[in-house]
Amino acid sequence: MKAALKELTRKSPAAARLIFGAAEIAKKAKGAGYYWADFRRYGSVMTWRTGRRDYWKISSELIFQHHKLEKGLCLPPPLRFFGKDAADKTLELMAEWRNAGLGLDHPVYRAALDILKAYRDRLDVTPPPADFGPDLIRRIDARLADFNPEKSLPTPILPAQMPTDAAASLHAIALGRRSVRAFDGKPVDFALIEKALTTAQLSPSACNRQPWRIHFYDRREDIDALLRLQNGNSGFGRTIPLLAVVTADCSSFFGMVERIEPVLDAGLFLSTFLLAMQANGLSSCCLNWCVPPDRDLKAHEIGKIPAEHQIVTFLAIGTHEPGIQVPRSHRRPLEDCVIRH
Template sequence: MKSLLKKVLSESQFASLRDAQIFYKTSKANQLISSGQSAGLKFASQAKPMASAYYSLLSRQFQREERAVLSGLAKYKADLKEDDANVFLMRRNVHRLEKGLTMRPRRSVFGRDYILETVNVYRKIVAEPSRSMETTGDSLNWAFDVLTAYFRASAVDPVVDHAREVFRSCMPPDGSCAGGGRRVPYKRILDEHPVEYDQLKKLAIKRRSVRWFEQRTVSRDLLDKAFTVAGLSPSACNRQPFRFLVFDDPETVAEVASLPGGTSGFKHNIPVMVVVLGTLDAFYDEKDRHVPYIDGSLAAMSFALALETLGLGSCIFNWPDVERHEIRAEKVLGLKPYERPVFFMGVGYPEPEATVAYSQKRPLEVIREYNRPISKG
């Protein structure tokens, strides 16, 4: 052991043999701990539910997510009890009706299990749209048009007929003629190609993580154009359980830019910070707990590409689930218990003389696999 320690001492900056001994013992202890953790994780991953549940009780890593999920469920249920005004329920159910209208062949009666629920939640929200944050009326006009198309397409049925009568008694959004039937399933123009493949590929290559920005103000009009594109991204049942928190005040930017760890060394030159925020109060069941992260990421990618078309650049900062960082972000951003940061983004005009990482991507043959053998039954 002493010969090994002398070798460590000769190849390092340790001041004494004692320092090398301490380093050696600590390293061995860390190796043993790491080995024990690996064995425990392997056991938990292969164990039966009760055994893995026991592991989760010993680990704090999942507790914040569990609390956020439970808080989101409680908020969802509370919104239902409070006069049924739950906008996420309305969005989900209207989208389910849309999918039913697009089916081939279309059933003469569908949606019986949830049509009355859908009409009721629409009726409550349209009577007081500010409660649902749908104050622009666009979503309510969409709901009105889809429900109108649904009842026109539905055959005679006691449940559907009752829901139809309730719907007829509802006021249209804004007390007007609603959307005029425009926001319903439609045929796309398939021979129209606004962007060719080569153009899209060039845009994807051009988009790289920018860490050095010009020190000039970013127009909110440009940001909103990019957010508009982000809002068109796919979302599970069209619930869109995310928001973008935007900070462009220099003092606030400095505080927000210090939250993610990936900004060290250049955070002082970021003009705008964007927080991609997921909300877990959009879901009635734990099975959807990952949707805010998925949908938020889809929207953020569209946002990043849109920024490039407007002469702006961005950098996405990873947000690992570290409790002390989560607690600080919750405090700084004033988050609700059911809100969780997906990740952070820096935005601005790229500095012309600055370089970006080449970031060689994995080859196509690695990221794509056709027809993997599957187990049937």
């Protein structure tokens, strides 16, 4: 059948147009099915109004709201009162946090207190309108009873001064990082991974929600089972001693209008993580996750990955012998990617 169709397209341009057109439509329909599956799996959890209100949702919404206050504190003059809605919502969410029994010493709650304190100090400089001001200040002061100056990381802060060799160091790390496809199989020191993660954790994210979640596997049977679902590791999969699955927690987002953010935020995290691993003596290779929905589901099952964690990429991590080779992977000229308007 396939051979006959091939022959037909070779002989008749009209038949070729028809057949290729039909194949293209079928391909697009399949692609639309992927979007639909993504919407059902991930888009449906992108809401804060329905479903379980757990730590992940409360913390994401709390960060989302108090970040508005923190940003507002850093705007240029003229200074003016701002942030009534964000302050109200922050206070509501801090109350929800407490009612949910989440720890008052938790870094997310402490950050909320730091920001609320800075906002409260600012209200002395730019007081709120008289109709709601006294009530707002009273509620903020009541919540600040939880504030402990000894545990505070004050905000806002001054921008950091860069060491003079910063640009050269970063360039050297970026230049030195090349995807490795021949690991030495030695176990990875997880302390190094944690060091790199601490750096990657500083990546920017939409409203600072930090939705990346990274799953690690170091048991051979787990690695092999997951790699069987991935199509870009042949010839070196067996040498990978540590496999990560980089995901984005879609429940960190309030709605489908944010649909690009999960993958973007996780990608920014991934990028910093790759460089930080390189700086800490670890090598890596991203492994694409271009799979149909059923395989994505299977990976969640095998990897025990929560449904709302959207898989962005697999990531091979390890060390290697000095003598191995890596592709240079020539880069396009800058003109290809810079469009100045």
